[in-house]
Amino acid sequence: MGSRANGAVYRTDLRTGKGGVLFEGATGTASIGLKLDHDGLLYLAGGAGGTARIVDSRSGRLKSTYQLTDSTATFVNDVILLGDRAWLTDSRNAVLYGVPRGRGGEVRSLPLGGDWVQTPDVNNANGIVETPDGRGLIVVKSTPGELYHVDIKTGEAKKIALKGQADVANGDGLLRIGRTLYVVQNRQNLISVWDLDAKVTTATLKRTITDPRFDVPTTAARWGDRLYLVNARFTSPQTPETTFNGVAVPA
CATH class of the missing domain: 2.40.10.480 (Thrombin, subunit H)
Structure with missing residues (x-):
């Protein structure tokens, strides 16, 4: 953490x-x-x-x-x-x-183009994972809540069509297992779970995961049959006395 x-x-x-x-x-x-x-x-x-x-x-x-x-x-x-x-x-x-x-x-700077439109004064690109074939990247745009398939050679970003849910608002950490993509939606206190098509052009909602212990989770990692999430507690006072924890839920 x-x-x-x-x-x-x-x-x-x-x-x-x-x-x-x-x-x-x-x-x-x-x-x-x-x-x-x-x-x-x-x-x-x-x-x-x-x-x-x-x-x-x-x-x-x-x-x-x-x-x-x-x-x-x-x-x-x-x-x-x-x-x-x-x-x-x-x-x-x-x-x-x-x-x-x-x-x-040397560090390589890769400008995002294609369908990508930067929204000023808010968080845009957030979580990132590799595509199932290992040739590209998937990036979540927190505001307004979109997924993009990015070509690492050119920076061209193609918007991934979402089926079953309008957006992934407040999308934060991403985790991909095969063609299953987990999107941690922090202030929604949930994880949306998606099926990616073979070309990473569409994502179909399978289910959502939530838990009363969630307190603005921001990222997830998997071990065995569980997901482990960090509670960022953005809605709580951020002081030296503020406590933080992790939460485990079935994957």
Whole structure:
């Protein structure tokens, strides 16, 4: 779990709920989206700081920091690992950032085009996952609540037609298992579950998942037959005394 307050990362045992701080972070930083690779490297989306950071999940040591943009109007929100890059969304700019994995290399800025229309002064691109064939990306646009299939070569974004529900308003974290796409809709306190067609042009609603313990969940990860979600509690006072938790529900 990442902290918006200081960029710290907290690691929890799913069996016991016990945990501790893995990465201390620093004042003025944030850790929003997180992804762990098979080599134990943890990629962190840096929010309003406009950064991507890479942390060794075994030692908690910061290995690399990439300044993705110098814009003051930025919110680097989520990250997915695909091939030789980590791809990150920017909720305030119509661009994806491709951070090299492994030894060095330059950050790639990929402007979003095609059907993508950036809405000013609200969160746009948010959660991100790879397509089932591993050749493209799926991005959720939180406002007004749309899904897009993005070509990672050109940045062309094609709107995915939704069947069975008008939108995915407040869409936040995405999780894909095969051709099943889970969309965490934070302030709706639900997960909508979709069937993707083979070409990722349409998504058909299968069902929704909700739980009275949800308190503005923002992202989901899967282990076994359960989904684990983080409650961001955006509707609660954000003070040093505010408590936070995770919730597990059947997948």
